[in-house]
Amino acid sequence: MSAIAAKPGANAGSFQPIPSVIAIVIAIILVVVAYFLGSSGILAGGAQFVLQTFCLIILGAALIAFGVHFVPVGGAPAAMGQAPGIATGVAMLATGAGLAGLFGGAWAAELGLGVALASGAIGGALMMAITCLMVNISYVFGMGIPAASGKVLKDPITGDLQAAYKSQGTEGHGLPFISYVGGVIGGLFGGLGGTLIYIQLLDFYNVGLPALGFVGAADINMLSVGLAGIFAIGMFLVIAVLSAYNITGTIEGPHDPKFKRFPRAIVAAILASAVCGLVAMLVVALF
Amino acid sequence: MQEIIIGIGVTALAGALAAVAGAAEDTESNIGSQGDPNSQVQLAPQMGYTHRIYNKAVSGEPPAYTLWVTLACGVAWAFLMLGVNAILAIIFGTVLATFVQGVYATTAYLGRTASLSKFGQPVFIDVVKSVTTVTMAHAFVAIFATVTVCYLMMTVIGHPFALPLLGIVWGLALGAAGSATGNPYYGKERQYQNQKFGAGVPISASGNIVRYAEAGQRSSIDNGFFTAKFGGPASGICFGLIVFFELWRTIIFEDFLAGWGAVIVGALIIVVFMIIDRYVEVWARKNYGPYTVEA
Numbered sequence: 148m149s150a151i152a153a154k155p156g157a158n159a160g161s162f163q164p165i166p167s168v169i170a171i172v173i174a175i176i177l178v179v180v181a182y183f184l185g186s187s188g189i190l191a192g193g194a195q196f197v198l199q200t201f202c203l204i205i206l207g208a209a210l211i212a213f214g215v216h217f218v219p220v221g222g223a224p225a226a227m228g229q230a231p232g233i234a235t236g237v238a239m240l241a242t243g244a245g246l247a248g249l250f251g252g253a254w255a256a257e258l259g260l261g262v263a264l265a266s267g268a269i270g271g272a273l274m275m276a277i278t279c280l281m282v283n284i285s286y287v288f289g290m291g292i293p294a295a296s297g298k299v300l301k302d303p304i305t306g307d308l309q310a311a312y313k314s315q316g317t318e319g320h321g322l323p324f325i326s327y328v329g330g331v332i333g334g335l336f337g338g339l340g341g342t343l344i345y346i347q348l349l350d351f352y353n354v355g356l357p358a359l360g361f362v363g364a365a366d367i368n369m370l371s372v373g374l375a376g377i378f379a380i381g382m383f384l385v386i387a388v389l390s391a392y393n394i395t396g397t398i399e400g401p402h403d404p405k406f407k408r409f410p411r412a413i414v415a416a417i418l419a420s421a422v423c424g425l426v427a428m429l430v431v432a433l434f
Numbered sequence: 435m436q437e438i439i440i441g442i443g444v445t446a447l448a449g450a451l452a453a454v455a456g457a458a459e460d461t462e463s464n465i466g467s468q469g470d471p472n473s474q475v476q477l478a479p480q481m482g483y484t485h486r487i488y489n490k491a492v493s494g495e496p497p498a499y500t501l502w503v504t505l506a507c508g509v510a511w512a513f514l515m516l517g518v519n520a521i522l523a524i525i526f527g528t529v530l531a532t533f534v535q536g537v538y539a540t541t542a543y544l545g546r547t548a549s550l551s552k553f554g555q556p557v558f559i560d561v562v563k564s565v566t567t568v569t570m571a572h573a574f575v576a577i578f579a580t581v582t583v584c585y586l587m588m589t590v591i592g593h594p595f596a597l598p599l600l601g602i603v604w605g606l607a608l609g610a611a612g613s614a615t616g617n618p619y620y621g622k623e624r625q626y627q628n629q630k631f632g633a634g635v636p637i638s639a640s641g642n643i644v645r646y647a648e649a650g651q652r653s654s655i656d657n658g659f660f661t662a663k664f665g666g667p668a669s670g671i672c673f674g675l676i677v678f679f680e681l682w683r684t685i686i687f688e689d690f691l692a693g694w695g696a697v698i699v700g701a702l703i704i705v706v707f708m709i710i711d712r713y714v715e716v717w718a719r720k721n722y723g724p725y726t727v728e729a
Contacts, residue, residue: 226470226621228634234470234617235610239496243610246603247680251700254593254684258693266684266693269700273683274607274676276707281615281672283714289619289664291632293718305712311724316636327711331704369596376599 162410170418177421178202181428189432191358192351200351201424207343208386208420212412214336215241215390218275219326219400224318231296231319231326231399233282237391238384240278241337245383247274248338249345253376256346264342271338275330279322286321294321299402304328319399329400341383344420348375348427355431378427385423386416441685444590448583449678452608455579456673457666459499459608460616462572464624464665465565465658466490466539468498469613471621474643476546479555481641486558488565488654490542496609498538499580502573503605504598506531506581511597524585528578535573539566565654572658580608583677591681604677611673619665624657632722679703 178201184190185197192200218241221232233240252267286292295312296302297319302309305324313319322330352371361367393412398405462468465488467475472491479485510527514520540562547557584600587593593600625643626635645652683703687695 223470223473223621224637226617227474227626227640228618228622229637229640233614234621235496235613236470236494239494239606240610240614243496243607247607247676250593250595250600250603251680251684253595255688255693255696256594258688262693262697265697266700269697269704270680272704273679273700274611276704276711277675277679278611278614278672280707280711280714281611281668281675282618283711285615285618285665285668287714287718289668290623291722292622292634293722294715307719311726312719314633314636314725316638317634318637320634321715322711324712324715327708327715331708368594372594373596373599376595380599380602 161408167411167414170414174205174418174421177425178205181425184428184432189434190355190428191431191433192354196351196354197428200347201421201428203347204344204382204424204427205417205420207340207347208382208416208424209413210336210340210343211241211245211383211386212390212416213409214245214333214340215387216394216398216406216409216412217329217333217336217401218244218398219279219322219329220394220398222397224397225320228286228290228292228314228320229317230397231294231321231323232397233278233322233330237394237396237398238387241333241387241390242383244271244274244278244334245337245341245387246380247271248334249341249376249379249383252338252342253345253372256349260346263346264339267342267345268335268339271334271336271341272331273334275334279327279330283322283327292320294323294326295319296323296326296399296402298399298404299325303402325402326400329402332401337383340386341379344382345375345379348378351428352431355428358433359431374430378423382420382423382427385419389415389419438685441591442682444586445678445681445685448586448681449674451579451583452677453670453674455576455583455608455670456612457662457670458572458576458579459495459612459673460669461658461662461666462569462576463495463612464616464620464661465572465654466569467654467657468495469617469620470494471617471625474621474625474641476550477641478643478645479550479553482553483642483645484553484555485643485645486561486651486653487643487645487657488543488561488569489546490539490569492538492542492546494609495613496606499576499609499612500602500605502531502535502577503580503584503608504601505534506577507584507601508598510581510585514597520585520589524578524581528574528581531577532570532574535577536566536570539569561654568655568658576608580604587681591685607676608673611676612669615672616661616665616669619668620657620661623664624660633725
């Protein structure tokens with residue numbers, strides 16, 4: 148097949164059942180492996196605890212993959228006012244918001260799972276709320292350009308007409324309100340997912356490290372926080388980059404037709420996080 | 435009570451330092467042309483427009499700043515563990531990270547520009563000499579301020595993450611905030627000053643960047659001079675607000691409702707920003723009006 152013939156057609160980004168089923172089957176096999184490692188005592192804490200940790204890590208990754216699709220990213224065209232969205236990369240912005248959320252979630256970890264998850268979600272959303280506002284301020288007051296979407300005739304939330312506010316020769320610019328809301332929701336899911344992964348790994352290491360022979364609660368906690376933080380950040384990057392490939396460059400937010408591609412990214416995230424999660428847990432394995 | 439007062443003071447200091455970091459980061463990236471608008475700097479010679487603009491975007495700003503800030507945090511942390519004075523330790527870390535940034539900038543400029551030789555784009559050694567040191571100076575300010583913010587978070591505020599981990603989080607957030615806010619101003623307003631004000635750059639004009647100044651060819655240092663008037667401060671306010679509100683809502687309201695106070699206040703702040711954004715959007719639509727007649 149030539150390169151031209153291999154170009155994606157109209158169904159680019161559509162859900163592909165066979166690869167998806169294969170991915171889910173491999174992920175299920177990895178879940179069974181994790182259960183076996185827990186029941187055989189290789190991973191400390193018992194089969195139920197290991198299974199619960201592993202499944203919640205996968206859930207966290209799926210939330211991140213879903214959230215990344217909400218973030219309005221315009222890349223290089225947005226930097227010239229040629230396309231709507233934020234003028235940076237998908238993975239970078241989503242990770243920035245997710246890690247800001249992780250910062251808040253890790254800080255609130257001692258207050259319980261609910262508060263930590265909510266704090267992480269709000270941290271990510273707050274980062275995006277401020278960033279998106281400053282993007283619009285930059286466009287409106289720095290460059291004299293109003294926000295306009297290139298993908299819809301009317302803003303689905305405010306009902307504002309978009310086409311007339313699009314300058315000639317461009318696909319739109321700035322962040323219409325739907326994109327702003329999408330950015331905040333993306334930060335919310337990113338922070339939530341990242342914090343969920345972090346908390347699960349933190350609890351797991353706090354059980355696993357003493358079983359390995361580490362002593363001293365303060366030292367164990369410091370090591371657990373470090374390990375959980377590094378793996379949570381690493382997994383966040385993996386999922387954000389995977390989702391960025393699914394988006395292929397730019398997306399305006401939840402109203403963009405590309406948003407419908409998210410099931411594919413969730414399936415990929417489930418498999419990738421199953422592999423990464425197992426590696427992260429095997430760090431404290433009792434071989 | 436004393437803890438809260440110290441916390442408020444540190445929050446304000448961290449917010450101010452973050453604002454400085456954001457402004458320096460955006461100016462550094464614009465002088466070095468590292469953000470998304472660099473696609474036009476890379477494209478211009480291919481369209482027949484040779485130029486003297488610096489070109490060091492072999493990675494986006496967020497991963498680059500993650501590397502530099504984390505490197506500085508790691509070195510500073512190692513010196514702190516050896517019992518070195520905190521300010522000295524942060525300076526040692528920042529100096530090393532700045533040298534890494536200088537090596538990165540030099541090799542990136544030479545590599546990216548040399549790849550355009552087939553389009554007649556020369557490598558200017560005087561550009562390397564004059565611009566690299568200026569980007570390094572701005573990078574020093576951005577990295578030093580961010581590492582200090584991370585140090586304050588670790589020691590005074592008591593965040594559980596170690597300094598290098600905080601470096602990853604806030605280095606990435608710094609790059610993300612700076613590139614999101616500052617890139618359009620550099621890309622649209624500076625690189626395309628030859629296009630109409632108050633409208634996006636038509637796709638057909640891609641690559642036709644402004645290459646000449648009042649006298650002679652435009653220098654990348656002039657780009658920093660220009661964007662430091664709006665893009666830099668806007669990026670600084672963006673990153674400063676992120677750091678300030680993230681710390682403020684937690685320090686003041688974490689003790690209310692068993693931790694839910696900080697969450698509720700965070701949600702309220704988001705709603706306030708949302709209302710401001712909507713106001714700005716409507717204000718622009720009313721005052722600038724549509725480009726064509728509304729259907």
